[in-house]
Each structure stands twice: as C-alpha cells, then as structure tokens.
Amino acid sequence: MSTPMDTDLTTLDAAELGRRLAAGGTSSVELTQAYLDRIAAQDDVLGAYLHVDADAALARAAEVDAARAEGAELGPLAGLPVALKDVFVTEGVPTTSGSKILEGWRPPYDATVAARLKAAGTVLLGKTNMDEFAMGSSTENSAYRPTRNPWDPDRIPGGSSGGSSAAVAGGLAPWALGTDTGGSIRQPAAMTGLVGHKPTYGAVSRYGLIAFSSSLDQAGPMARTVLDAAVLHEAIGGHDTCDSTSIDAPVPVLVKAAQEGARGELAGLRVGVVRELGGDGHTEGYDAGVLDRVRETVELLAGMGAEVREVSCPAFDLALPAYYLIAPSEASSNLARFDGMRFGLRVGDDGSHSLEEVMSLTREQGFGPEVKRRIVLGTYALSAGYYDAYYGQAQKVRTLITRDFTAAFDDVDVLVSPTSPTVAWPIGARVDDPLAMYAADLCTLPASLAGLPAISVPCGLSEGLPVGFQVMAPALTDDRCYRVGAAVEAALDAARGSRFLDQLTSRTEAAL
Amino acid sequence: MSTPSPQETTESQAPAALGREDTPGLGRDDVAHLARLARLALTDEELDHFAGQLSAVLDAVAEVGKADVDDVPPMTHAVPLTNVTREDVVTPCLPRDVVLAQAPAAEDDRFRVPQILGEEE
Numbered sequence: 077m078s079t080p081m082d083t084d085l086t087t088l089d090a091a092e093l094g095r096r097l098a099a100g101g102t103s104s105v106e107l108t109q110a111y112l113d114r115i116a117a118q119d120d121v122l123g124a125y126l127h128v129d130a131d132a133a134l135a136r137a138a139e140v141d142a143a144r145a146e147g148a149e150l151g152p153l154a155g156l157p158v159a160l161k162d163v164f165v166t167e168g169v170p171t172t173s174g175s176k177i178l179e180g181w182r183p184p185y186d187a188t189v190a191a192r193l194k195a196a197g198t199v200l201l202g203k204t205n206m207d208e209f210a211m212g213s214s215t216e217n218s219a220y221r222p223t224r225n226p227w228d229p230d231r232i233p234g235g236s237s238g239g240s241s242a243a244v245a246g247g248l249a250p251w252a253l254g255t256d257t258g259g260s261i262r263q264p265a266a267m268t269g270l271v272g273h274k275p276t277y278g279a280v281s282r283y284g285l286i287a288f289s290s291s292l293d294q295a296g297p298m299a300r301t302v303l304d305a306a307v308l309h310e311a312i313g314g315h316d317t318c319d320s321t322s323i324d325a326p327v328p329v330l331v332k333a334a335q336e337g338a339r340g341e342l343a344g345l346r347v348g349v350v351r352e353l354g355g356d357g358h359t360e361g362y363d364a365g366v367l368d369r370v371r372e373t374v375e376l377l378a379g380m381g382a383e384v385r386e387v388s389c390p391a392f393d394l395a396l397p398a399y400y401l402i403a404p405s406e407a408s409s410n411l412a413r414f415d416g417m418r419f420g421l422r423v424g425d426d427g428s429h430s431l432e433e434v435m436s437l438t439r440e441q442g443f444g445p446e447v448k449r450r451i452v453l454g455t456y457a458l459s460a461g462y463y464d465a466y467y468g469q470a471q472k473v474r475t476l477i478t479r480d481f482t483a484a485f486d487d488v489d490v491l492v493s494p495t496s497p498t499v500a501w502p503i504g505a506r507v508d509d510p511l512a513m514y515a516a517d518l519c520t521l522p523a524s525l526a527g528l529p530a531i532s533v534p535c536g537l538s539e540g541l542p543v544g545f546q547v548m549a550p551a552l553t554d555d556r557c558y559r560v561g562a563a564v565e566a567a568l569d570a571a572r573g574s575r576f577l578d579q580l581t582s583r584t585e586a587a588l
Numbered sequence: 589m590s591t592p593s594p595q596e597t598t599e600s601q602a603p604a605a606l607g608r609e610d611t612p613g614l615g616r617d618d619v620a621h622l623a624r625l626a627r628l629a630l631t632d633e634e635l636d637h638f639a640g641q642l643s644a645v646l647d648a649v650a651e652v653g654k655a656d657v658d659d660v661p662p663m664t665h666a667v668p669l670t671n672v673t674r675e676d677v678v679t680p681c682l683p684r685d686v687v688l689a690q691a692p693a694a695e696d697d698r699f700r701v702p703q704i705l706g707e708e709e
Binding site for chain 1: 614618619622623624625626627628629630631634637638641642644645646648649650651652653654655657660661662663664665666667669672674682686687689690691692693699701702703704
C-alpha cells in the first residue's frame with residue numbers, strides 16, 4: 077500500500093494520526109501497514125527493532141477498525157501503533173532485554189504498561205533494540221546488533237533506549253516507550269531530536285519491566301512532540317498494586333500542561349540554570365555547540381517571561397561516581413535471577429557439570445562484556461569490608477544530591493541543563509572505554525538519583541546533529557516539565573517555521 | 589580459554605589483598621574471585637581485559653570518598669518505602685504448563701535442574 081508523499085503517514089505526529097483515525101480519514105490497518113512498510117524498507121540499516129510481527133500487528137489493527145466500524149466507544153489511542161523497548165515483558169511476544177540469555181523467551185504475562193497500552197487499543201508494532209539489560213548509552217551493547225542514528229547512520233542513536241529513539245525519529249513508529257535508569261530515555265531522545273520524559277520515580281509501574289537498578293528504573297514516553305509524550309505518559313501512568321514502589325497518587329494532568337505551555341505563558345516561572353552541568357568552570361567534556369544551543373534556549377525562556385538565575389548544586393559533581401556504584405550494585409543482585417534454571421538459556425547441562433558450573437557457564441555465555449563488568453563491579457562494591465567505602469558512601473552522596481535539589485527548588489520552579497554534554501558520536505568511538513561511555517550520562521544522572529521527573533526536548537542542531545535541552549522538576553510535578561518543554565518546542569517551531577523532525581525528513585528526501 | 593572450576597569456589601580462597609587500601613584497583617585474581625562469587629565463568633582473556641578496565645572504573649567511582657558525609661544518612665530510595673501488603677484473598681496465578689513451557693528443561697510437571705547434592709548425600 078502506498079500513500080502520496082504529501083500525506084506520508086509516517087511523518088505525522090501521533091496526535092494528528094489519532095485525529096485522522098477518529099475522523100475516518102485513515103484506518104488502523106492503513107496506518108499500521110504504512111509503518112510496517114517503512115520498517116521493511118529501513119530497518120535493515122537502522123536496526124531499531126529486535127522483533128516485528130507484521131501479521132499480529134495487522135490482525136490487531138483490523139480488530140480495532142472493526143470495533144470502530146461497529147460504533148464501539150474507543151479511547152483516543154485506539155488504533156495507534158506503538159513500539160516497546162524490549163525490556164518490557166509482553167505476553168507471548170519474544171522479550172530479550174537485548175541479551176542472549178533470554179533469546180527465544182516468550183513471557184507468560186504483560187508488563188503493566190504494556191497491558192495498559194493494549195487496553196487503550198494501541199497496536200504493538202514490535203520490540204525495540206537496546207543496550208543489554210539497559211546498560212549503556214549507545215545501544216552498541218545490544219547482544220544482537222547496534223542501532224544506527226537516522227540523522228547519520230554512522231553515529232549512535234543514544235542508549236539504552238536507542239532502538240526506540242531510532243524507530244520514532246526514523247518514522248518506524250509514531251511513538252515508543254523507553255526506560256530510564258540514568259538517562260536512557262532522555263539521552264537517546266536528545267541524540268535523535270525527540271522528546272523523552274523520565275517520570276517521577278514510582279509514578280509509572282515497573283511491574284514487568286526487566287529490572288536493572290530497581291531504585292532508579294522508570295518507564296516513560298519517547299515521542300515526536302511534547303504533546304504526544306504527555307498523551308502517552310498519561311496512558312501508562314498511575315498506581316499499580318503489582319509494584320510495591322508505585323506511588324498511590326492520581327495520574328498527573330500532563331496533556332493540559334503541554335497545551336498551556338505551547339501558548340508560551342511562562343510569566344513568573346522561576347528557572348534555575350545548573351552551574352555544575354555545563355556552566356562556568358564546568359564545561360570540560362561539553363561540545364561548544366551544545367552549550368550555545370542551551371544558552372539560546374535559556375534566553376528564549378527569559379523572553380517568554382521566565383525569571384532566569386544560575387543555581388549551584390555542588391554535589392552533582394559526584395553524581396557520576398555515585399551512580400556507577402549504586403546501579404552496578406543493584407544490577408549484580410537483580411541479575412542473579414538469570415541462572416539458567418527457570419527460563420532462558422542453559423549451558424552445560426549434560427550430566428557432567430554441577431549446578432554451580434551450569435549457572436556459571438550459562439552466565440558466561442549469555443551475558444555480554446558490559447553486563448559482566450557491572451556484575452563484577454557491583455559484587456565488589458557490596459562485599460563485606462568495602463560496602464561502607466563504596467556502596468554506603470554512594471548512598472550518602474545520593475542524599476547530598478537530593479538535598480541540593482531540595483535547596484534549589486526553594487528558589488526556582490524548574491532546573492535546566494543540557495541533556496547530554498555532546499551530540500551523537502560515531503559508532504565504535506567509546507565501545508571499549510567504559511569511562512568515556514559513562515561520561516555521556518553526566519547531565520541526566522542527578523535527577524535519576526533523586527527520583528525526580530526530567531524531560532529532554534530538542535533545542536537545535538550542532539554539527540548538523542540534534543541537541544537536547546533538559547528540564548528537571550520536583551517529585552510529582554511532571555506537569556512542569558511538559559509545560560516548559562512545550563513552550564520551548566512551540567517557540568522554536570514558530571521561529572523555524574516547521575517542526576524539529578521536519579528537518580530530518582527534508583534531509584532524507586534530499587538524499588534520495 | 590579456561591573456566592574456573594567450582595571446586596575453587598570457597599570463601600577461604602579469597603585473595604587476601606582484595607581491594608586493600610594500599611593496592612588500589614583490581615587485579616586479575618580479584619576479578620576471578622568476584623566472578624566466582626557472582627557465578628560468572630570468565631575466560632582468561634576476559635580476566636585480563638576486565639582487570640584493567642575495572643581498575644580504571646574503580647579509581648573513578650572512588651571519588652565518592654571525597655564527599656564530607658559526616659552525619660549524612662544514606663538514601664536507598666527516592667520515595668519513602670513502606671511495607672505493602674495486599675488483601676489476603678486467592679487470586680489466579682500463571683498456569684503451570686504456561687510457565688514450564690518456557691523452562692530450559694522440565695520433567696514431571698516440574699523444573700528440571702542439574703544435580704544439586706552429591707551421590708553420597
């Protein structure tokens with residue numbers, strides 16, 4: 077099935093697609109087919125998906141179309157395709173978390189967020205590629221294949237939700253879910269020119285999210301616009317009795333916040349620019365182009381009536397070492413469940429190896445290098461005798477970081493910074509240099525450690541590649557991120573005369 | 589390529605110098621010991637490679653030691669945690685066949701695992 081270029085469905089945002097579906101201008105089958113066609117044409121190069129089941133997607137789309145034809149009352153998401161990061165378990169649909177240890181596994185249940193999207197009538201296009209167990213910032217740690225950035229196929233799409241970011245930016249999905257432990261939604265969104273939001277910790281259920289670092293993991297939306305991200309977030313958010321860390325509070329009102337923000341009404345908003353994240357004396361490792369775009373965006377906010385001031389959060393300087401002790405420690409414990417006994421790979425079970433040998437051989441063969449490094453590091457940090465100096469100390473630093481946020485939010489409503497110190501780097505450049513890879517998370521880690529909401533919105537190009545602008549807010553005020561993000565997006569779109577991703581579409585068309 | 593035998597997996601064989609303060613970084617033996625504790629059968633090649641990389645990472649993360657944390661309580665979670673219990677009512681669980689269908693090995697409606705106890709036990 078082909079659609080004329082002037083109405084190419086795969087370049088439209090989800091809100092527009094939803095309007096067309098509701099008005100009968102297109103069908104879910106037509107829409108789903110358009111995305112499947114694009115996946116078939118592009119994904120050999122991009123590597124955004126680990127699993128696509130075209131027949132299942134089309135059958136599901138036909139169901140929704142039939143329900144609509146029968147006059148059933150459908151929600152606003154009904155019939156819209158969606159992609160899920162492969163870290164979410166999906167009933168009967170292969171789920172690997174990017175690891176060989178789960179190759180071929182078909183989970184017997186749905187993650188809560190997957191179930192909620194299913195109940196809302198969405199069509200699952202497929203499962204997207206990721207760094208193995210979400211450990212990485214480039215998606216090169218996928219055990220299957222690297223994912224490429226639609227803006228430049230020789231560069232990384234960010235990570236660990238790089239399959240989701242490449243899929244949405246490349247027009248292989250209208251929107252997608254990612255997960256963010258230390259920046260894994262926001263950084264890939266920044267690298268590919270998307271909007272990505274990490275919700276307040278506990279605001280979105282973690283049930284059925286394959287655990288990496290349980291005190292940090294959060295699921296969230298990745299989309300082409302702030303409004304789309306808000307719609308997707310509202311659909312997955314809210315209390316879940318299956319997740320003991322789920323916050324029992326109403327789903328925040330985010331769509332309205334995004335709509336209000338787009339009108340640019342920011343008078344009285346107090347914005348703090350974090351000195352430690354790219355400010356004076358803290359520019360080492362940052363691209364000049366990134367800092368320029370962020371500074372221009374701050375000026376834009378001031379022009380819309382926001383009161384801008386610089387804020388110092390000294391403990392943020394220790395966010396990176398604290399995170400790379402806490403996350404590996406929790407991972408070394410969480411990943412103990414992959415022992416080859418109840419699901420997934422089993423190696424050496426031939427009668428000549430003991431139970432422990434089978435476990436060790438299974439994990440040796442099933443895990444990739446970064447996962448092994450983090451398990452060893454986490455095991456060390458938790459060892460008797462070293463616990464206080466490493467894991468215990470990191471937890472105290474986590475308190476200091478949270479105190480810095482609390483003090484800052486006494487004076488300002490939101491904090492802003494670059495999302496990533498650099499634009500997308502060439503594939504392979506950091507793959508065997510853990511510290512260089514970890515440095516990519518510098519700006520996103522503080523909000524992760526404090527459990528706060530943070531959004532990344534595109535704020536321009538540097539070297540022809542997208543730059544992300546991060547907005548952080550106090551716990552359970554995710555609406556502030558959407559409000560400010562939408563204001564930035566609307567002002568930049570108006571100045572440009574087009575949406576951010578239209579720059580990629582026109583570039584791709586020019587290259588054809 | 590060799591893999592450590594589980595017979596070596598005893599606490600008494602822990603390298604005495606593991607992480608000792610006057611020898612920062614992780615040596616090859618340290619990594620091998622930690623890998624055994626974590627049930628990871630690393631190859632010789634991996635042991636060599638990881639020892640260098642992890643020493644560099646450990647140096648970097650040791651920066652947390654610079655923070656003045658006297659009287660600072662540790663933070664384990666971003667939200668205050670309380671024990672959560674559900675109503676004590678019977679709810680359906682996953683069917684046994686569905687779960688066992690995804691097991692690496694199953695026998696007699698159970699997970700089949702390698703022998704755990706020795707013959708004489």
